[in-house]
Amino acid sequence: MGEPVAATGAALPVLECRALSKAFCRSFERGRRYALLDILRPGGRGVDRLRRDEFLVVSRFSVTVRAGENVLVLGLPGSGKTTLAKLLTGMLLADAGDVRLHGRLGLVSGGKLGMVPFLTVWEFVQLATGIHGAEPAEHDACCEAVLDMTGLSDARDTTIVDLEKERVRYLTIAAALAVPSDVRIFDGVPRAGADLVSRRVAARATELLDHGSNLVLVSTTANLPRSVSHAVILHAGETLFEGGIETVAPVFDHFAYRMQRLEQQKRDRLERGAPPDPEPTAAEVIARAVRSLERSRAGTVVEERVAQAWRSTQPIVVGPFLSDVGFELLYWRPFVAWMRAHHGERTAPVVAVSRGRVEDWYAGRADDYVDVCDLVDFEGFLTRNRQRIRATGSWKQKVVADFDRELIDLLAARLGGEPEVLHPSLIFRVCSRVWNATMPHEWLAEHGVYERFPAPPAPVTPVTLAAGAPYVAASFWFSTCFTDTRPHRHLMHQVLGELSRRLPVVVIDIGGFPGVPESLETAGNIDIVPGPDHDAGQIREHSRIIAGARAYVGTFGNISQLAPFYGVPTLNVFDEDGGLSAHHRRTAASAAERLGDGLVDIVRTPELTPARLGAWIEQALS
């Protein structure tokens, strides 16, 4: 095994690959003919001349992994990462190039790896670790490690056919992680889910990544190893850009975003029957990303504006926040906390302004809290906020709108002077840069303080619950990332059914909740609480309901972000990566991690099987 990253001195190469190339054939039939010719023809064929229908899936790829270092290869799906892993491990034969290995090579990837239902768990684990190259002397120890990691020690003699599918799903990846290697290729990095086994597997992967000597092939910049010495962007088998991770990761984010947009535009044009536009090449997109990153100073501008406000002797108004609850919790409130933590105490007060009477959220980070409904009446707030959305074209506070100015003026009159205003547009400005990948996502993590909220008093509603009685909170609505489809409705009813069988359920209807079907036997065990438009203090009430719940389940986004701040076990569901959902999920996952060891699970709907749902509920309510 290589030395840990920090202890690495000489850093000898453990994997060297030079000008690796591989051609694939687009036509299956022709590809088989070529394969037969290549098999029967001795010697290498090279890739100087490609045959009909052939294309380079990996082209002159070079990389060196040194002992204790991690090298990252970032590439969109289909960019050639898995082929590269197979070429390096010898699962496929390269057409040109050199691979030099100085030690044992391991491959961490998924797949069934020869699993047949008639094998016992022990037999399969022996087979899987054997395929991953376990030496005979260490074989049994590796198998024991796999069983420990997957919690299957007690089921070693059980045949796989007699076990639940869920229990064996991590066996192959655990086998890959358990076999000692001098250098590893990670074709994707295992992520921790809600269950204990996936966490153990992810923890083992993190341990190996921290150790170094890995080539990590991934398609997103989420969940990267802590230490990366070199990063490469791979596209269509070619190295487009390389350098330090701090440069390559934001360039890749921008690249991925732009490529996705270009693909979408192409589809739209096709649907409209419009003629195709000339498209920039991938290299041009990368070049543009690099220029864009160099230009982007949004973060510095925001930091300077905050510092300037803090230097002033006037009160500071942070707000007014009029947008989505989820955004407030994931981005704005943590930024407010950061400002306070970073710049410290000041003589003049910091006044937080928001809606929904959420003063508890700002306790300790603002000296005072003013609710928008203390400045205008509730109906007036609803009407003026709708007008603001119409006028600015967005729910998000990307600019200081007339209604914002009106509120600031009212507040200034109340405070008696000209306060410094740190408007939410500051964070929206940065976020839009992060979302279009011209700023690194890390900026938000570095400029946000995530902390648990103090426990609020018990909620007033719902009236049917006895005081202090345990209950579960839920909130479902349909959106671009959880569309109104029959399977989604079925899933929602299934979740409500499972929950209400165990405990009373309080559903927060933030708008668009389709209701509880009469067919649900336990429908009487479900209360529905109206959304934020019901009352000026309704968000505070939602907050109290969630804080007092034993668990929270619902659509990802909006109010669902609140539960982790109260340490309430949370299960959020989503289906498609609609809008900015992927960015928010990444931030939510990072927030949950920083908020402590609460149970937070964000699950794509097809993965939420009845077994997984049942297991989650049992774990959350235990």
Place this chain on the structure above:
Amino acid sequence: MSRGFRRVGPRPSLHQVVRLGTLLCLRDFRYRYRQAFLKYVWAFARPLLAVAPLILVGNAFGLGGEMSAGEYALFALSGFLMWQLFWDAVISPQWIGRRLRRTCVDGPLRPESMVAAGAGLVVFNGIFYAALFVVAHVLTRTLPPPTLPLGLLALPVIVLGGLTVGAFFLPLTFVYLDFRFGLPLLSPLLLWTAPIIYAAPERGVLAVVNRWNPLTYLINIPRGWLVHGAGADDGLFLVCAAIFAVLSVVTLRYYRRALPLAVQSLPIR
């Protein structure tokens, strides 16, 4: 652009390959026999049912020449079992490979381990063949000749010969199933072009064909060691063994290079 590809790195030890081969073999057993009601009885039944009619017909048509019925039965059975051992070695890597196609795509399975697993299947069948051979000796009340140890030593050479042929065809069967479909057709051809269940003729076309068929030396000579004793042409077995040893080294190099190319053409992603 550079031509060709070179990969330098540690190779798995023989022990590692044999161990993995054993595990793959076990997987194949589980897959095959757990779904069968008669389980391992098939391992006995298959060669027995195949050779019984041959012995009957061979006796009826005097294929044993001067041999008595009992002598011929022992002659034909032992020859057939040795030929079956060879043929099992040819065909078993294909069985193993066929069931491991997905695994070849999923994980870093060493190509050599599939051949080792094939060898495992042959050894398993060989145990049953040996039992049949002993029973045949008992039933015919024949004592094995003093050259019996030589015959036993020749068995691994027969298996190696079969595995060499099997390893050559395995990548090809991944690309085109025609090779898999065609191999069983080769079986009777090989069986009848070597003097396995008939006494070797001294002249005629069949004698010429026998002379040019390497199986004649690979099977007929060791069979002689097991049943009759030493013969005049026994040295030819060593020549044949040497040729197969060289071929096996060449085939192993070919096989290591060919299998990843074949995996690439599988309709599995």
